[in-house]
Amino acid sequence: MDCGTEVRRTEFLPTDQLSTLIATLRADGFRTIGPTIDQGAIIYDEIESADELPRGWTDRQEAGKYRLEKRDDDAYFGYVVGPHSWKRFLFPPSAVVATADRGDAGWDLRTPDHEPPRYAFLGVRACEIAAMKVQDRVFLEGPYVDPIYKKRRDAAFIVAVNCTQAASTCFCTSMQTGPRCKGGFDLALTEIDGGFIIESGSAAGDDVLQRLPTAPADETAFARAESARQQAVDQITKTMDAEGLRDLLLQNLDHPRWDEVATRCLSCTNCTMVCPTCFCSSVSEVSDLTGDHVERHRQWDSCFNIDFSYMNGGVVRNGIRSRYRQWLTHKLASWHDQFDTSGCVGCGRCITWCPVEIDLTEEVAAIRRSPGDPSRPAADTESKP
Amino acid sequence: MTNMAAACSTIDPWLAHRATVDRMTAETPGVATYDLVFADTEIAGRYSFLPGQFNMLYLPGVGEIAISISGDPAESSRLPHTIRVAGNVTRELARLGEGGSLGLRGPFGSSWPLDDCRKKDIILVAGGIGLAPLRPAIYGLLHDRDQFGQLTLLYGSRTPAGLLYTQEYDHWRSQGLDVQTTVDRVTDGWNGNVGVVTTLLERLVLPQPENTALFTCGPEVMMWYTIQSARECGIPERNLFVSLERNMNCAVGLCGHCQFGPEFICKDGPVFRYDRVASILKVHDL
Numbered sequence: 001m002d003c004g005t006e007v008r009r010t011e012f013l014p015t016d017q018l019s020t021l022i023a024t025l026r027a028d029g030f031r032t033i034g035p036t037i038d039q040g041a042i043i044y045d046e047i048e049s050a051d052e053l054p055r056g057w058t059d060r061q062e063a064g065k066y067r068l069e070k071r072d073d074d075a076y077f078g079y080v081v082g083p084h085s086w087k088r089f090l091f092p093p094s095a096v097v098a099t100a101d102r103g104d105a106g107w108d109l110r111t112p113d114h115e116p117p118r119y120a121f122l123g124v125r126a127c128e129i130a131a132m133k134v135q136d137r138v139f140l141e142g143p144y145v146d147p148i149y150k151k152r153r154d155a156a157f158i159v160a161v162n163c164t165q166a167a168s169t170c171f172c173t174s175m176q177t178g179p180r181c182k183g184g185f186d187l188a189l190t191e192i193d194g195g196f197i198i199e200s201g202s203a204a205g206d207d208v209l210q211r212l213p214t215a216p217a218d219e220t221a222f223a224r225a226e227s228a229r230q231q232a233v234d235q236i237t238k239t240m241d242a243e244g245l246r247d248l249l250l251q252n253l254d255h256p257r258w259d260e261v262a263t264r265c266l267s268c269t270n271c272t273m274v275c276p277t278c279f280c281s282s283v284s285e286v287s288d289l290t291g292d293h294v295e296r297h298r299q300w301d302s303c304f305n306i307d308f309s310y311m312n313g314g315v316v317r318n319g320i321r322s323r324y325r326q327w328l329t330h331k332l333a334s335w336h337d338q339f340d341t342s343g344c345v346g347c348g349r350c351i352t353w354c355p356v357e358i359d360l361t362e363e364v365a366a367i368r369r370s371p372g373d374p375s376r377p378a379a380d381t382e383s384k385p
Numbered sequence: 386m387t388n389m390a391a392a393c394s395t396i397d398p399w400l401a402h403r404a405t406v407d408r409m410t411a412e413t414p415g416v417a418t419y420d421l422v423f424a425d426t427e428i429a430g431r432y433s434f435l436p437g438q439f440n441m442l443y444l445p446g447v448g449e450i451a452i453s454i455s456g457d458p459a460e461s462s463r464l465p466h467t468i469r470v471a472g473n474v475t476r477e478l479a480r481l482g483e484g485g486s487l488g489l490r491g492p493f494g495s496s497w498p499l500d501d502c503r504k505k506d507i508i509l510v511a512g513g514i515g516l517a518p519l520r521p522a523i524y525g526l527l528h529d530r531d532q533f534g535q536l537t538l539l540y541g542s543r544t545p546a547g548l549l550y551t552q553e554y555d556h557w558r559s560q561g562l563d564v565q566t567t568v569d570r571v572t573d574g575w576n577g578n579v580g581v582v583t584t585l586l587e588r589l590v591l592p593q594p595e596n597t598a599l600f601t602c603g604p605e606v607m608m609w610y611t612i613q614s615a616r617e618c619g620i621p622e623r624n625l626f627v628s629l630e631r632n633m634n635c636a637v638g639l640c641g642h643c644q645f646g647p648e649f650i651c652k653d654g655p656v657f658r659y660d661r662v663a664s665i666l667k668v669h670d671l
Contacts, residue, residue, distance in 0.1 A: 139639065
């Protein structure tokens with residue numbers, strides 16, 4: 001995947017040729033993953049044709065609420081993001097990181113060397129491309145590279161979709177991650193009447209595009225695409241003031257709002273599971289009955305789990321107050337120190353999927369309304385032990 | 386502080402190497418030192434570590450733990466790890482015995498800044514098993530004894546029986562390290578110091594506090610009071626170093642467990658200059 005930011009070529013793809021795009025990618029050896037309906041939600045799973053896309057459906061989202069509804073048209077991409085993110089394919093919820101087999105001379109220790117599937121992701125939104133770039137910093141750009149993420153990421157082909165509508169939980173414009181896809185894709189679609197404006201953003205994208213039955217895009221089509229994309233911008237109502245947010249939060253580690261949110265938060269981990277950038281994991285030992293063959297399984301974990309900070313017979317973050325504070329200050333503040341970016345892309349998933357309707361933008365706003373004394377270093381009044 | 390991480394970036398960080406328990410030495414009640422050697426001589430030849438760094442020790446089917454290396458960095462063919470039995474992995478390791486096979490990956494993390502402290506007086510303050518991560522620094526300092534000023538080890542333990550490496554103190558003293566010990570609780574036969582380790586520090590005469598460095602490792606509370614005493618003694622904050630501990634899972638900054646504010650203890654630490662972590666050390670439950 002080439003992360004070029006220049007659009008190299010633009011064409012018009014008729015609606016009935018979307019299947020050709022999918023078939024072309026599959027013929028090229030990609031496993032095509034796209035949005036599809038399962039258990040009342042639009043999730044990401046393998047699709048073999050455009051028929052499996054949630055055509056004619058939309059999602060209605062609010063804090064703690066997600067409902068699918070029929071649209072009054074048959075748009076292919078007339079919804080925003082659901083509970084899944086592409087993270088589940090690049091950083092799988094469960095993966096074998098190492099194996100151990102007992103031999104005569106002791107343990108034979110290996111790491112997996114098989115090639116993972118080459119994924120083509122269809123319907124990647126701008127905030128999701130931003131989330132991949134955040135995880136690239138975590139898994140690829142530090143002193144150690146995560147081999148599982150790297151193989152999958154290097155092989156992935158990305159077909160982006162520009163949002164043409166927004167949910168009440170969306171705030172990508174505040175985080176400057178969308179709604180327009182500005183790079184980080186191989187192909188990008190904007191859905192309009194009768195088809196798609198299709199742009200290529202990489203050499204791999206050019207190669208696929210030139211094999212599709214496209215027509216030249218005319219001025220009318222361009223204008224329609226622009227107006228469709230503008231509709232998404234206009235529908236975004238949620239905001240989060242990101243100005244100086246890192247310092248604000250780190251100067252307010254003892255703000256009373258943490259106590260207040262702790263009375264509502266269930267520490268259920270939903271927000272971390274749906275977040276496209278959360279990367280915490282734990283490794284567990286899985287052995288056969290003889291104990292001679294062991295796999296080390298890495299599974300998603302969450303800073304909301306009480307055992308997550310277990311150490312020497314106790315846990316560091318025992319209360320929900322400290323666990324919620326850890327999540328929010330990591331996501332919005334210390335992520336900057338660690339990875340030189342915010343950990344939040346403004347997708348709104350954590351708001352929608354919170355069973356008690358906690359909205360991080362409201363938590364931030366509450367602290368901003370009554371901040372502690374910024375001249376004081378964090379939590380100066382509290383001393384050890 | 387040197388970070389070895391960059392050199393390891395092309396290697397799968399999850400790959401452990403086969404090692405064997407070459408020798409087990411009982412130290413104090415519940416604590417033993419395990420000398421580990423690599424099965425593969427090529428890996429053994431490549432391996433080197435810096436004082437204060439740690440390894441991940443892996444018992445397949447049981448789990449993996451972060452343990453600091455407690456040996457001499459100039460002698461890396463044999464890697465001593467001083468370990469207290471505390472959980473599943475350490476219990477199983479104690480049962481494994483000499484000749485037992487396990488996995489080892491490392492070294493990871495930052496180290497005590499010996500090179501940056503040349504010409505300085507150096508005080509090491511340890512509590513309990515916290516002496517283990519400092520012992521490589523002791524060896525390093527004594528190898529280059531003439532490069533440093535006054536060298537002092539202040540070591541506190543709950544009981545006299547809890548003092549580690551007692552058979553080495555006389556040798557260290559003969560090489561120019563002033564070893565002072567103290568215990569919280571007296572048992573029969575102890576006629577040494579009684580009280581917390583900071584009382585030793587407060588009593589110490591510092592000829593040149595501004596040119597003195599202090600390394601400390603032990604319970605967080607002990608390190609906290611040690612740092613406060615050191616500041617009162619006039620040692621500059623930039624010369625104070627602490628070794629911190631959190632749950633480690635991956636050891637390479639990818640799993641999130643060991644975060645402490647903005648720091649990953651595994652890759653940014655475990656050894657930190659105090660002023661870098663001073664503000665977050667004050668926050669409860671961080």
